[in-house]
């Protein structure tokens with residue numbers, strides 16, 4: 001989107017503001033579909049946690065997407081958006097047996113990632129088809145917080161536990177209809193992905209009633225110019241070919257599933273905030289914006305890079321800035337960043353603000369959360385109102401205290 005459009009939207013809807021470009025979400029979806037066009041049955045299940053606005057879910061539903069969910073609340077959002085339960089997969093980690101049973105009762109595909117729950121669930125509901133999440137122990141991803149396939153990871157059933165897993169399936173007589181892995185975000189390398197795929201294929205041969213093989217996500221998107229990104233065309237070509245030969249060996253044509261979050265929505269998002277103050281110190285120039293990590297926590301949480309542009313003065317001479325938020329704690333969006341000269345009142349735009357930005361926002365410092373706008377067919381549509389002070393107090397139960405009685409000794 002262009003600076004002019006974004007400024008207009010900030011003017012119309014007020015800042016700080018999240019803007020999502022529907023066309024970018026659609027083109028990413030089509031790109032993935034196209035890369036795997038040689039696979040007979042492809043299923044793309046959008047990972048709701050990346051950006052869970054119901055209008056975004058509806059946009060993806062219109063594209064033919066299914067959903068990947070990690071909580072019963074996300075399942076409910078999906079149902080509200082009109083998704084059929086069988087197009088939703090539920091991949092929780094460490095949730096209660098009760099929640100899993102509740103989701104299963106809704107007709108949603110269950111994906112179980114530990115042997116304890118698998119055994120309990122299989123014993124009680126042997127007829128409910130279950131997918132199993134395997135941990136192939138592949139090290140992938142640049143950030144240890146979002147790399148989930150390694151040996152110490154809490155995710156998935158370890159590939160080394162396969163004999164125990166098979167015994168549980170046999171003893172309970174449960175029906176395993178899918179096999180899944182999600183090795184974490186930011187897999188750079190197609191080779192690593194294919195290696196993990198081999199482990200999954202090998203494991204899949206032990207299960208006779210499979211309907212799908214789910215490779216999760218891990219597609220890396222670019223955050224800055226010349227950034228490395230997953231070569232989706234190359235992955236599509238190689239994995240499709242391998243998947244098709246696997247299906248021949250398996251004896252049946254299965255569905256190939258993915259659950260991208262970032263890949264579909266990251267680059268579609270723009271976060272716009274006003275500069276309240278430019279503060280020159282002895283060591284740097286701070287640009288203090290009308291927002292903080294309550295609205296966009298990724299840089300503080302795991303050092304994510306978000307490209308920042310001064311859309312009020314895009315052609316200005318570049319200077320070095322530390323862009324900081326108003327939260328009363330260290331709250332740094334970017335240090336020593338080259339940005340076109342900033343004046344107080346200028347609007348800054350953060351790129352890659354579609355995934356894990358609004359969905360991780362909070363009310364810390366008792367601040368309201370921003371509005372969200374979907375840019376669709378040349379027009380900005382409000383898809384979430386800015387919160388108000390009432391949203392801050394809504395669930396508080398306010399106690400009254402009698403005036404303290406002075407006690408005399």
Ligand SMILES: *Cc1c(COP(=O)(O)O)cnc(C)c1O
Pocket residue numbers: 047049050068070091182184185186216217218219259260261262263355
């Ligand atoms: C978070 C998550 C995803 C999406 O990951 P991205 O890096 O955003 O594509 C997919 N599957 C599962 C199980 C997840 O937890």
